[in-house]
Amino acid sequence: MNDRAPDPVEGPLHPGRWWRTLDDGRVQCDLCPRECRLHEGQRGACFVRARVGDAMVLTTYGRSSGFCIDPVEKKPLNHFLPGSAILSFGTAGCNLACKFCQNWDISKSRDMDRLMDEASPGAIAQAAVRSGCRSVAFTYNDPVIFAEYAMDVADACHAVGVLAVAVTAGYISPEPRREFYAKMDAANVDLKGFTDEFYVKLTGARLAPVLDTLVYLKHETEVWFEITTLLIPGRNDSPEEIRAMSKWIAREIGFDVPLHFTAFHPDFKMTDLPPTPAATLERSRRIAMEEGLQFVYTGNVHDREGGTTFCPNCSAKLIERDWHRIEGYRLTPDGHCPDCGTAIAGHFEAFERATQFGRRRIPLTIGR
């Protein structure tokens, strides 16, 4: 980052964490594996963290690009309070540079004027309670880069009985990873591909730290998490790559972590590719299940089979979904198959079809 021209760092600044001063006088951000090394006035690759004086600051604390109430299935989380509403928000910037970004107007934003909704952690928690949301999601852009804000919001949510969910690429360094996930109840982690070449060429990141995050979550935390892979035609969707990824997940994470294969639509710097064919999603799901994964879903498409949770023991249909709406629900309130009694991995409670949030999206203003 040392050849980056200084950008003026303006607006409300919040003290940043996880940095150190190097012998050559630069300040290194230790939040994510990019380890940006900055001179005075420079911004990191995520754009929203910067060096001011001899310290790192976060320029987006307390400011959001907008709030929406979504179904939790949209995150996607299929085994975490199904049918519930989740208050969702993001800020600006991102520490990855995905050429296929499906949220690029937010993640690539250099325009801080987009951050119109000023909201304290307490105000967000209260808004979640008022609107009947069981949880708050840090999403739309990666919460790693606004970790101080997300962690404070999680604390405020927990104080009023609301849960905290991170939707993330999992690109975070070990020390902040521990502190960040200590505040989270659930996460959806993108596993964007299964080759380092894909990560380097198309995301500007590396594969290994993402795998480290998944292993960490599984073996050293109680965080409920699910994995999402956006399938991009010709880039990360070969049967060989999907099989290798599925084998790794089964071996290192376990058979019961839900895996979502979602459909790409041409966007940002990848408008030359077609949308993901339904057949590719179905083929990938079949391969993952052949490797023993028990809960494999398709997303961003109408696919009743690929949206259904089946009992891994007796194959009974337990939760039938169409897009983000639950059409059939047979789990017991404590998350067991009613036919054979098998416990289904996840966080479940009593479900009432009439009160599910369904396929809505309700924008919300919290600040000004």
Ligand code: SF4
């Ligand atoms: S969080 Fe931002 S500033 Fe820090 S290392 Fe990552 S990209 Fe660079």
